[in-house]
Amino acid sequence: MSGEESLVEAALRVLNTADPVEKASLGDDVANRWLQGLISRPYDPSLDLPVPDRPARLTNVKLVSPSLMPKLGKAGSLQSRQAIVHSLVHTESWAIDLSWDIIARFGKQESMPREFFTDFVKVAQDEGRHFSMLAARLKELGSFYGALPAHDGLWDSAMATSKDLLARLAIEHCVHEARGLDVMPTTISRFRNGGDNETADLLETVVYPEEITHCAAGLKWFKYLCLRSRNPNSGDDLLLSQVGANAAEDDDEEEEVVQKFHDTVKAHFRGPLKPPFNAAARKAAGFGPQWYEPLAVKDVSAQ
Incomplete structure (x- = not known):
């Protein structure tokens, strides 16, 4: 070498x-x-x-x-x-x-x-x-x-x-970073309302859109590890093409990966996830509601 x-x-x-x-x-x-x-x-x-x-x-x-x-x-x-x-x-x-x-x-x-x-x-x-x-x-x-x-x-x-890389991806990139997406619009609005458009613009035009891509990276490699565990003889190119494919093409496999995500978060994260969720930003990162809503605080008033 x-x-x-x-x-x-x-x-x-x-x-x-x-x-x-x-x-x-x-x-x-x-x-x-x-x-x-x-x-x-x-x-x-x-x-x-x-x-x-x-x-x-x-x-x-x-x-x-x-x-x-x-x-x-x-x-x-x-x-x-x-x-x-x-x-x-x-x-x-x-x-x-x-x-x-x-x-x-x-x-x-x-x-x-x-x-x-x-x-x-x-x-x-x-x-x-x-x-x-x-x-x-x-x-x-x-x-x-x-x-x-x-x-x-x-x-x-x-x-x-x-x-545990699977847990690291789930907790840091798919829970903590996604939580950042949830609160960012409110933070931006507060700076605007306080008359600080410079900070609001920095958050809105630089930080916010790039953090969406960071969540997407975490989700991508979480899916990759799940698929590689299930198909250990598949090559990386095939696995990555499956990660990028439309989830609807294989509902059973997607459901299995989502369940693995739920199990991983429950094992490594204290308590439920806290709404309200930024559904638009999470969707842009690849998270549909099936990923996070089952992990959320239950609305006891609805019971």
């Missing part, structure tokens, strides 16, 4: 970079080199490289329990707008790590095809862009990343799924 760095080795360098600005910049560079073919190998089959349980992070952000987080408000005041954007910046900083972690932790281990690596490289690059743009916007609002407390619930759930 040549001494050329593989994508997994580069991903580990991103994960081991503590400064979030440097992390986003390095991730963007790695992504560009992979997409341009300058990094050619997803991983070195002869190397088993340890993935950190927790990526390198600066200690300038005060971490508290999610239950102790102060209320963010509804963007009616500058203080509230700063708090909401700070929360989004923190989420995006973890989203960068989550994207590189799924590449480094599972790509070789699960013998994933090249397209898997490319999809999550694109997700990682998007998350880095979101972080950088939102961090810049936070400065324009007179604050900075680290000025307010934050919580690491997103990474806690990542660690709970660190040994």
Whole structure:
């Protein structure tokens, strides 16, 4: 083997970079080199490289329990707008790590095809862009990343799924990211109502549409793993063509995958999913209501 760095080795360098600005910049560079073919190998089959349980992070952000987080408000005041954007910046900083972690932790281990690596490289690059743009916007609002407390619930759930790619895809990309889609229209409206069209435009034109593609990536590879488990002798091209096919072509197979999703979420996610759901955005990501409505809070008033 040549001494050329593989994508997994580069991903580990991103994960081991503590400064979030440097992390986003390095991730963007790695992504560009992979997409341009300058990094050619997803991983070195002869190397088993340890993935950190927790990526390198600066200690300038005060971490508290999610239950102790102060209320963010509804963007009616500058203080509230700063708090909401700070929360989004923190989420995006973890989203960068989550994207590189799924590449480094599972790509070789699960013998994933090249397209898997490319999809999550694109997700990682998007998350880095979101972080950088939102961090810049936070400065324009007179604050900075680290000025307010934050919580690491997103990474806690990542660690709970660190040994199971199917669970990681379901929880991080099909539950948490889809929840982000559910609340984004309200968040955008609050900034507009508060007179902050700059932040609203950033969320509406950049973050929101790209997060839909991230949910779609999670769903795509969840389906792929289910189909590969059922048809272990099928080639990747055939499996990926089946993933992209219209679900109606094989209702039984689709129903089986949806049931596997329900079982996985119930096993790894506490409590029911909380409506209201953003049905349009979820549909754009490939989620019909059969995926999430059976997992939702039951309306006791209807009983």
